[in-house]
Structure formats: C-alpha cells, structure tokens
Amino acid sequence: MKKIALKTSAMRTGAAALLLSSALIVPGAAMAKDVAVTVDMKTYRGPGAYLAVYLVDGSGRYQQTLWVSGRKSKYYRHLKGWARGISSAGGSIDGLTGASVGSGRSLTVRANVADALIDAGYKVVVDASVEDWGDKPRDATVPLTNGASAGGGGFVSKLSVKM
Numbered sequence: 001m002k003k004i005a006l007k008t009s010a011m012r013t014g015a016a017a018l019l020l021s022s023a024l025i026v027p028g029a030a031m032a033k034d035v036a037v038t039v040d041m042k043t044y045r046g047p048g049a050y051l052a053v054y055l056v057d058g059s060g061r062y063q064q065t066l067w068v069s070g071r072k073s074k075y076y077r078h079l080k081g082w083a084r085g086i087s088s089a090g091g092s093i094d095g096l097t098g099a100s101v102g103s104g105r106s107l108t109v110r111a112n113v114a115d116a117l118i119d120a121g122y123k124v125v126v127d128a129s130v131e132d133w134g135d136k137p138r139d140a141t142v143p144l145t146n147g148a149s150a151g152g153g154g155f156v157s158k159l160s161v162k163m
Contacts, residue, residue, distance in 0.1 A: 032112040033163050037066060037124050039107045039140070040158040048100030049155050050075050050129045052082035053109050055144065058121030062089055066124070067109040070100040078129035081137035118163070119145050128155040 037053055050070030055063040062085020068076065077083050101107045121143075128139040136154030142161055149160035 031115040033115055033118055035111050035113045035118075035144070036162045037109045037111070038158075038160045038162070039101065039109075039126055039156055040160075041101055041103060041105050041107075042152070042155055042157040043104040044130065044133065044155060046103065046130050046133045048102040048105075048130075050079060050100055051107065052076070052079040052125075052127040053107075054082050054085065054125055054127075055113070055117065056085070056123050056125055058123075060123075062086065063117075063122065066096075066111045067107075068097045069107060071097060075129065075131075078135045079127040079137070080135055081125065082127045113144065117144055119143075124159065124161055126152070126156055126159055128152075130155055 039051060039053065041049060048070070051068070052065065053067040053069075054065045057063055062082070065082070065086070068079070068082075070076070123141050123143055125138055126140045127135075127137050129135040134154070136152075136156075139154040140150055140152035140156040140159035142148045142150045142159045144161060146161065146163040149158060151158055
C-alpha cells in the first residue's frame, strides 16, 4: 500500500508542478499591453481625413491594422502604404473602423499589442488622405515605445504612443 501512496503523492506533486509552471508560462506567451495611439491633425480646409493607423516591423513591412478612419471603403485605396501592406498580407482588414477625422481634431486609438512587439523595432504608422487635398502615405511614424512622439509631414500634426 505504501508504494501506491508514494506514487500517488509523486503524481500529485508532478501534476501540481506542471499546473503551476503552465500558469506562469502560458500567460507570459500571450501577454499584451494596452496601447493608446493619439493622432493630432493639423488645421486645414477641407473635409475630414481618412486615416490608417497600423504597425510595421523594423524593415517597414506591414504587420497589423489598429484603426481605419472613414467608413467608405472605396476610399481606402488612397491610404497607399497601408493598402499595399494589406494587399501583401492577404487582403483582409484586421482593425476597427470609425468616422473620418476633421481638421484640428484628435483621434485616440486604444489597442492591445503583444508585449513582444513593444520596444522591439516595430513602429506605428499613419497614412492620411483628404478629398481634393491629396494622399500622404506614412504621414507620421513613431517607434512602438512608451512616450514616443513625432510630427507628421502632411495632415498629421503629431503622433504619440502611451502605454
């Protein structure tokens, strides 16, 4: 009887160790951080801007869409850098959409981003397009790092990231 009790005790200890190690490892593999990306628009004359807010890797290759502003998908092709990235990734939009963003306004996008991407060379990119005013691929780019910010080159005044 004692041998069986020892095996059962050893099995319980082994099972407990396995459960504990799984509880510590599995969440670590799937950890994500809440990220707030704020896009401040310059003051300009014209309608609201269509914006694509997305992630690229260190080589500039498209990775993930965080947000697309502007509800009419027929205009998404004007968000050239993002549209090319989506096309090369298989053609499906994997982010959320909302209304266009007007002159002088701000947009804050909240997303869960995998910890492995943060401070690892990934960047947040914004493409912008305003009807009759032109398209600005990569209007603003900033590292995916807490507190990072940068000015834009077209319709975007400032792009910033907070975690």
